[in-house]
Amino acid sequence: MSVPTIIVHGGARTFEPDLKEVVKDGVRAAARQGYDHLIGSGNAMDAVVEAVSAMEDNMVFNAGHGSMLNLNGDVEMDAIVIDGRNLASGAVCGLQGCANPVQVARLVMEKTKHCLLTADGARAFMKSQGIQPIPNRELVTQKAVVEFETYKKYSTAVEKVMLSRSIPPVTSDCDTVGAVAIDGNGNVAAATSTGGITAKLPGRVGDSCIIGSGAYADNAVGAVSTTGLGESIMRVCLARRIAELLEKGETADQASKHALDFMSKRVGGTAGVIVISAAGVSGTARVAHHFTTTNMVWAAISNGYMRWGIDPDQEESSELKA
Amino acid sequence: MIEPTIIVHGGAWDIPSSLTTRSVNGVKAAACKGHEILRCGGSAVDAVVAAVSALEDDTAFDAGHGAVLNLKGEVELDAIVIDGRNLESGAVCGLQGCANPVQVARLVMEKTSHCLLSGRGATDFMESQGIARIPDTELVTPEARNEWETYVKFSAAVRSLFSSRSTPPVTSGCDTVGAVAMDAKGNLAAATSTGGITAKLPGRVGDSPIIGSGAYADNTVGAVSTTGHGESIMKVCLAKKVGEQMEKGDTADQAARNALDFMAQRVGGAAGVIALSKDRQGAACQVGHHFTTTRMAWSSISNGQIRWGIDPGQEMISPLNG
Numbered sequence: 247m248s249v250p251t252i253i254v255h256g257g258a259r260t261f262e263p264d265l266k267e268v269v270k271d272g273v274r275a276a277a278r279q280g281y282d283h284l285i286g287s288g289n290a291m292d293a294v295v296e297a298v299s300a301m302e303d304n305m306v307f308n309a310g311h312g313s314m315l316n317l318n319g320d321v322e323m324d325a326i327v328i329d330g331r332n333l334a335s336g337a338v339c340g341l342q343g344c345a346n347p348v349q350v351a352r353l354v355m356e357k358t359k360h361c362l363l364t365a366d367g368a369r370a371f372m373k374s375q376g377i378q379p380i381p382n383r384e385l386v387t388q389k390a391v392v393e394f395e396t397y398k399k400y401s402t403a404v405e406k407v408m409l410s411r412s413i414p415p416v417t418s419d420c421d422t423v424g425a426v427a428i429d430g431n432g433n434v435a436a437a438t439s440t441g442g443i444t445a446k447l448p449g450r451v452g453d454s455c456i457i458g459s460g461a462y463a464d465n466a467v468g469a470v471s472t473t474g475l476g477e478s479i480m481r482v483c484l485a486r487r488i489a490e491l492l493e494k495g496e497t498a499d500q501a502s503k504h505a506l507d508f509m510s511k512r513v514g515g516t517a518g519v520i521v522i523s524a525a526g527v528s529g530t531a532r533v534a535h536h537f538t539t540t541n542m543v544w545a546a547i548s549n550g551y552m553r554w555g556i557d558p559d560q561e562e563s564s565e566l567k568a
Numbered sequence: 569m570i571e572p573t574i575i576v577h578g579g580a581w582d583i584p585s586s587l588t589t590r591s592v593n594g595v596k597a598a599a600c601k602g603h604e605i606l607r608c609g610g611s612a613v614d615a616v617v618a619a620v621s622a623l624e625d626d627t628a629f630d631a632g633h634g635a636v637l638n639l640k641g642e643v644e645l646d647a648i649v650i651d652g653r654n655l656e657s658g659a660v661c662g663l664q665g666c667a668n669p670v671q672v673a674r675l676v677m678e679k680t681s682h683c684l685l686s687g688r689g690a691t692d693f694m695e696s697q698g699i700a701r702i703p704d705t706e707l708v709t710p711e712a713r714n715e716w717e718t719y720v721k722f723s724a725a726v727r728s729l730f731s732s733r734s735t736p737p738v739t740s741g742c743d744t745v746g747a748v749a750m751d752a753k754g755n756l757a758a759a760t761s762t763g764g765i766t767a768k769l770p771g772r773v774g775d776s777p778i779i780g781s782g783a784y785a786d787n788t789v790g791a792v793s794t795t796g797h798g799e800s801i802m803k804v805c806l807a808k809k810v811g812e813q814m815e816k817g818d819t820a821d822q823a824a825r826n827a828l829d830f831m832a833q834r835v836g837g838a839a840g841v842i843a844l845s846k847d848r849q850g851a852a853c854q855v856g857h858h859f860t861t862t863r864m865a866w867s868s869i870s871n872g873q874i875r876w877g878i879d880p881g882q883e884m885i886s887p888l889n890g
Binding site: 322332333334335339340358359360361362363364365366367368370371446447448449450451452456457458459462464476477480481482483486490512513 | 644654655656657661662680681682683684685686687688689690692693768769770771772773774778779780781784798799802803804805808812834835
């Protein structure tokens with residue numbers, strides 16, 4: 247038996263001061279929605295899908311509504327869910343015309359023998375499940391357009407669409423969303439969802455939909471969701487690295503810090519992680535978060551108590567209202 | 569002076585006796601091609617790309633020419649290359665109309681700031697690099713077409729294109745190809761390429777283009793390429809797990825064996841692994857392979873000798889000519 251716990255993140259990046267309150271509100275609401283499902287259905291998978299869906303619906307985050315635009319000015323989304331009981335997983339990448347990619351990811355897991363569907367195949371599958379595509383433009387926000395226009399204005403090195411870019415992508419939009427949870431039965435689950443980075447090459451897939459990079463979950467170990475510079479996360483299999491450190495006996499806190507340190511030294515790049523370690527020998531599941539970016543907005547709920555933060559080593563808390 | 573080494577595989581599956589000679593000849597020829605490049609001072613990346621290209625060109629294998637068909641009867645290709653020096657990587661998934669996906673994967677690594685491109689984005693990128701798209705008819709063999717027709721005919725459970733399938737996909741298409749190498753400077757690289765599984769859902773991405781699943785390479789650890797049941801491999805991040813075992817001190821053989829055991833117990837499914845592990849001084853490497861499928865065609869070259877096999881426990885050896 248475990249204490250039902252959920253932690254969510256709304257992205258690791260530099261948040262402008264006038265955005266901080268609204269994103270904190272967003273992760274708190276998402277955590278609450280996920281937690282209510284955790285207590286209600288008692289199911290970690292339901293909880294993470296609910297929490298991530300809430301953030302996909304919230305235009306302030308770079309997932310679902312509010313996704314950043316690729317180099318063609320289109321939305322392409324990636325998402326994943328992992329069930330820690332049997333490592334079952336479902337994911338999509340390059341999905342268009344969908345408000346809640348994490349729900350399609352769950353359907354991939356439950357209705358197919360596959361783990362990952364891409365682009366047109368993902369879209370056709372979504373339609374086969376009775377989810378009608380919506381016009382991509384419904385997902386586009388003013389903020390996403392502004393970031394895209396800013397990128398185009400300053401990207402003087404780009405003459406043709408597909409040239410190698412020496413200018414790093416605009417980094418202010420690494421705000422993938424994610425959630426990990428443990429339910430009363432000790433089952434863990436993880437989910438991550440993103441619109442990717444502004445002006446990415448069409449078809450670019452980052453870490454968010456990749457088992458071992460954007461997420462990992464195993465009842466024997468714990469659950470992880472990551473956010474940040476996708477290519478760096480992929481190159482070191484960041485989520486799997488954290489799981490490996492947990493297997494070696496590190497706490498959720500230690501594993502988070504050490505894995506991010508390793509990534510920074512081995513390949514460079516910054517990121518953020520949320521982790522729940524399995525109850526294991528100690529009998530108590532632990533929650534942790536860590537980030538090497540300027541900010542990461544997160545919220546966690548356990549034992550009727552909510553904690554949240556956005557700045558390094560900063561945390562607010564309050565009792566959960568009924 | 570470091571002895572360059574290469575090991576390649578041509579897929580782990582129930583290879584029929586009618587194909588064993590072609591498979592063995594194919595992996596030996598590919599190993600020779602890769603080793604020749606190493607001998608002349610070429611890099612590990614050059615060698616694995618050359619070896620895998622040779623296997624893609626060989627219609628005996630499910631990669632490039634000879635790739636199996638998806639549910640719609642089309643070819644969709646996945647491939648990856650990883651440079652162990654700095655963990656740089658390039659990969660493609662759902663790529664169409666391409667004879668050598670591993671070469672496009674390399675271009676993703678060298679010409680973009682991304683690690684993975686999917687679907688039309690991958691195909692457009694390929695064309696932007698001056699590689700013309702070729703018609704599927706040029707890649708499809710009679711064997712691939714027959715396998716697809718057999719599946720479609722006997723798949724009584726399939727009423728509409730995407731309904732949940734209780735009939736398992738035909739397993740004879742798990743012959744992803746791959747190569748890992750160490751060059752004269754002690755640098756490691758890995759590459760993997762596949763057409764996937766017969767009658768996969770359009771857009772289905774398996775383990776092959778995923779860092780940590782289909783391949784892994786890190787100069788400080790070793791290099792790995794995997795083949796077999798893609799979804800099982802993805803769920804346990806098989807290539808990364810082999811790497812973790814090698815970091816713990818396992819030989820390449822032991823690491824492959826232990827990782828495959830873990831996969832079988834945790835999620836089921838069978839697969840094959842080829843691996844190179846660095847010794848403690850980093851000056852030489854151990855070569856290893858293991859498979860839990862009926863057969864896996866493999867070949868390795870080092871120290872003037874060529875080894876190869878296809879049945880469990882089988883290893884033939886002869887001096888490398890000239």
